[in-house]
Amino acid sequence: MxxxxxxxLAMALTRISEAVDDFMLEQAVVSIADLYGxxxxxxxGTGIPGRPTDPVxxxxxxxxxxxxYKRQCYAKVDPVIQEGFSRLLxxxxxxxxxxxxxxxxxxxxxxxxxxxxxxxxxxxxxxxxDRSLFTITSDLGPRxxxxxxxxxxxxxxxxxxxxxEKARQLGGDLIxxxxxxxxxxxxxxxISEGKTAWECGQILGxxxxxxxCYLEAARNKLNAVSNTHAVSxxxxxxxxIPRL
Amino acid sequence: xxxxxxSPERSNFSDLIDDxxxxxxxxxxxxxxxxxxxxxxxxxxxxxxxxxxxxxxxxERTGLLRGALRLLPTTGPNMLSxxxxxxxxxxxxxxxxxxxxxxFAINPRVLAGEDRANANHRVNAVTLExxxxxxxxxxISGIEHIVSVFDARMARIFRAVDCPFRVIGTPxxxxxxxxxxxxxxxxxxxxxxxxxxxxxxxxxxxxxxALAN
Numbered sequence: 001m002x003x004x005x006x007x008x009l010a011m012a013l014t015r016i017s018e019a020v021d022d023f024m025l026e027q028a029v030v031s032i033a034d035l036y037g038x039x040x041x042x043x044x045g046t047g048i049p050g051r052p053t054d055p056v057x058x059x060x061x062x063x064x065x066x067x068x069y070k071r072q073c074y075a076k077v078d079p080v081i082q083e084g085f086s087r088l089l090x091x092x093x094x095x096x097x098x099x100x101x102x103x104x105x106x107x108x109x110x111x112x113x114x115x116x117x118x119x120x121x122x123x124x125x126x127x128x129x130d131r132s133l134f135t136i137t138s139d140l141g142p143r144x145x146x147x148x149x150x151x152x153x154x155x156x157x158x159x160x161x162x163x164x165e166k167a168r169q170l171g172g173d174l175i176x177x178x179x180x181x182x183x184x185x186x187x188x189x190x191i192s193e194g195k196t197a198w199e200c201g202q203i204l205g206x207x208x209x210x211x212x213c214y215l216e217a218a219r220n221k222l223n224a225v226s227n228t229h230a231v232s233x234x235x236x237x238x239x240x241i242p243r244l
Numbered sequence: 245x246x247x248x249x250x251s252p253e254r255s256n257f258s259d260l261i262d263d264x265x266x267x268x269x270x271x272x273x274x275x276x277x278x279x280x281x282x283x284x285x286x287x288x289x290x291x292x293x294x295x296x297x298x299x300x301x302x303x304e305r306t307g308l309l310r311g312a313l314r315l316l317p318t319t320g321p322n323m324l325s326x327x328x329x330x331x332x333x334x335x336x337x338x339x340x341x342x343x344x345x346x347x348f349a350i351n352p353r354v355l356a357g358e359d360r361a362n363a364n365h366r367v368n369a370v371t372l373e374x375x376x377x378x379x380x381x382x383x384i385s386g387i388e389h390i391v392s393v394f395d396a397r398m399a400r401i402f403r404a405v406d407c408p409f410r411v412i413g414t415p416x417x418x419x420x421x422x423x424x425x426x427x428x429x430x431x432x433x434x435x436x437x438x439x440x441x442x443x444x445x446x447x448x449x450x451x452x453x454a455l456a457n
Binding site for chain 2: 126
């Protein structure tokens with residue numbers, strides 16, 4: 001029979017595995033925070049293949065904080081970001097203390113936005129140079145915080161890697177769900193090489209109007225606002241076939 | 245004592261890291277004749293650019309480098325999956341709970357002037373200290389196993405210090421030497437066992453992170 005603890009991990013892993021898009025992945029992260037009774041969780045992935053946006057973010061806290069953080073350019077001073085990606089061991093935020101100057105301001109404001117005063121970050125490495133940071137925060141006192149870490153470090157390792165894997169998979173799924181028809185892809189690829197719709201038509205032996213229809217369909221499937229946007233998305237999703 | 249050096253801390257230990265790269269050249273290229281790239285007397289490979297952790301054994305009194313090794317997570321680039329794929333035809337282990345140890349070396353200068361029996365004793369002592377260090381760092385970080393690729397010579401040393409391992413995949417002759425991939429269990433039992441053999445009943449790691457407090 002499974003112990004409650006194993007149940008918690010199993011439930012958390014199920015949530016992650018059920019995610020079919022980034023929104024659900026974020027919801028999974030929210031439920032993990034609930035399951036473990038921590039104040040917040042933040043996943044920050046970089047270099048994940050098939051992703052038009054970098055970094056990939058899945059956080060439990062409000063977008064207000066994310067926006068504020070960006071506006072203040074805190075990534076430039078945040079020691080978690082500055083050092084975390086080249087670290088390997090899980091690290092506690094207290095390692096960076098006592099905080100001074102901008103860093104002190106950053107952590108102070110983070111607490112005001114409800115991030116919790118204690119923080120533990122687990123670095124994750126992927127096979128292709130992709131890396132991420134999985135951060136858990138809490139408002140527990142030092143003693144309880146230490147116990148929580150000791151009890152769940154193993155779980156957090158496993159969860160961190162599964163969230164990372166899922167973020168990779170969703171990048172890959174992006175390619176799958178964005179499957180363009182051969183004609184749509186062909187037209188888009190000629191556009192990416194600087195041809196006009198008329199030229200595409202000449203090359204493929206179809207009318208310019210038909211080319212425009214294929215491009216419209218491709219833009220639609222990729223959720224792109226323009227041909228240039230579609231080309232960029234298709235490129236980062238690795239859809240283009242290399243020309244021999 | 246064992247120092248744990250993470251990538252952002254390398255600049256604080258630049259001399260020691262440099263000594264380590266020189267020692268690796270001397271041991272791997274010079275003594276063992278491995279086909280490794282040596283530049284300016286230093287052996288550095290592409291995995292040193294992957295921000296690994298180094299465990300470094302240093303003599304407390306003289307500051308002399310006694311030995312070192314390198315740790316990388318198996319979820320990222322590592323030697324077993326990217327270089328020694330032939331050893332694990334079924335696929336190399338890839339898990340957040342398994343790290344890889346590589347570039348294990350004992351400084352030949354530790355052995356200078358010792359006769360054969362004493363030299364062996366010194367090799368075993370430094371090996372045991374480093375192994376205790378690996379188990380300690382893994383226990384702190386929640387890592388359950390270490391995977392490592394090694395040759396028959398290293399296998400003999402592991403047996404001599406009574407460090408159990410479980411061979412995985414298919415041992416293969418690479419170049420002149422038989423090469424193994426094996427898993428080491430990172431348990432409290434393992435730490436006690438190695439500590440008993442080597443006389444290390446207290447922690448060997450000096451820079452304990454906040455996690456250990």
